[in-house]
Amino acid sequence: MAIQNNVQKVRARIEETSARAAQKKQVKLIGVTKSVSTDIARQLLEEGVEALGENRPEGLLEKQKEIGRDACEWHFIGSLQTRKVRQVINAIDYLHSLDRIGLAEEIEKRANEPVKCFVQVNVSGEESKHGIHPEDIHSFLHEVGQYPKVQVVGLMTMAPLTDDEQTIREVFRSLRQLRDEVQERHYAHAPCTELSMGMSGDFETAIEEGATFVRIGTVLVEA
Template sequence: MIADNLHDIQQEIQESCALVSRDASAVTLVAVTKSVEADQARELVELGVTNVAENRVDKLLAKKAALADHDLTWHLIGNLQRRKVKQIINEIDYFHALDSLRLAEEIEKRAARPIKCFIEVNVSGEESKHGITPQALPELIAALQTLEKIKIVGLMTMAPLHAAEAEIRDVFHRLKTLQQTTQKQVATCTELSMGMSHDFKLAIEEGATFVRIGTALFKER
């Protein structure tokens, strides 16, 4: 089941890239394993997936320990409380949800090395979503310049779950525009973490370089 799902998703990534004349190698599939146990995550890893994500600190630490015999790239994609930074920050390769200067300063204090961070932007303006407003982005970017352990690699967002295709595309397009503007301030801000199981194809067409997929990988066929 997982092997078939993975094959289908890889095919869809290639097709979406081809539609907009992009190289599929420019898109990183990040497998979100929050809904499954370690044995299912292991099955996926043994099929060749090397980028694994969790949205909770405890779950990531447990999965990483269970899969310690594999060389994996670990992504924390969920909201991170400052009191938990010390536990997790040196266990991950990418953090997808940086949304405040105070959190960045705590990471700066606790990190043993530069951490690759995506700034989470609430492009859609939904109250239920985390992230800074697009208007607040330039000020945060400027403030982060003094922090040596924060490496801004890109921007992240989530589109509305139940929205028309045009609205979803608009959210992704606006994040791409913000990324291009931000890159003028910070040369390393080249990536876009956007797109999940239900909308990753649209995200790729709008420029996503990291897609976070969970449900579609583990669903019953």
Template sequence: MISENLHKIQQEIQDSCALVSRQASDVHLVAVTKSVDTSMTQTLLENGVRDCAENRVEQLLSKKQALRNYPDVKWHFIGNLQRRKVKSIINEIDYFHALDSFKLAQEIQKRAEQPINCFVEVNVSQEASKQGISPEEVDSFIQDLASLDKIHVVGLMTMAPIDASSNERHQLFKTLKQLQQRIADLQLTHAPCLDTSMGMSNDFSEAIQEGTTFIRVGTALFQE
């Protein structure tokens, strides 16, 4: 099942890239393993996946420990991170996809042993139910992070509304890509901002067409 689903997703990545003359190798597939156990996560690793994402601190730590025989796996934290839990997780991950406040950045600065690859979460759709800073705040927020040498802004992240149409998704993803490019053009040492993390199981094709470099896929990998 997982092998077949993975093959379908990889094919869709290739097809989506082909539509806009991109290389499939430019898109990183991050497997969202939050809904499956360690055994199914291991099956993914045996099929060549090397990027796994969790949204709960305890679950990530447990799986990383259980799968320590796969030291080349990159671990991504994609959930809302409470400041009181930063200490226990921040030095165990390779990417943090949900930096959304300066106070959280300060806590990471305090606890991190080395610079942390962070995506700044942007609420492009302006949904009240979503975390993230507003598009208008992106420039000033990233400039403020310059004083924190443990924060390395690799890119921006967003999520489209679950009920958004394909056209709406394209527009949201295009907006984030434009914001990312604008920051990248500033050539900031602390924020090269060359990547975007956008696109999930139901909309990663649109995200790829709009230039994303990281997609976060869970449901499509594990559905029967």
């Protein structure tokens, strides 16, 4: 019952925020299940969550083995080591953490089909975070163009660890502005129509600033 209530509340918050922000695209809810059991992941799917997110290859493959590859969309949301690409790249629908050319090269080598990727951008500039620096995004995308199996559908970022909503908002807004700049270049391999940003504590702010994918764990799975 807790999961059912959580999903209903989160969906209501997403819908209310989208309406308030006049968000034209439907926001995709990714249920982040990295810290919960397969049973909890199943419950999320039973309540209509259509996408699950994992940040470790082992966790993703374990849940997928029990739930099934075709049971939902599978999103890899953590930093992906180059040596582990072969484990997961054909088991996912989206990668949210493309952050270096070496990773693009390995995807090209290991993927059976083109992979939908978000380029991770370190908007906040924190040393603890992975991601391309904003000023390097165009050169990075230009270089990624040589790998046909890497389809850049959007940009992703993580907000800084702060309670200052304005600081968080500025990070999300900066990513949206950067996405708009990318769209103006009309890269064939990088349409960049999507923005992956916002987690349990800040997804409403993210939606107000243009998020189309939100990665939510805690408020979905808490008892």
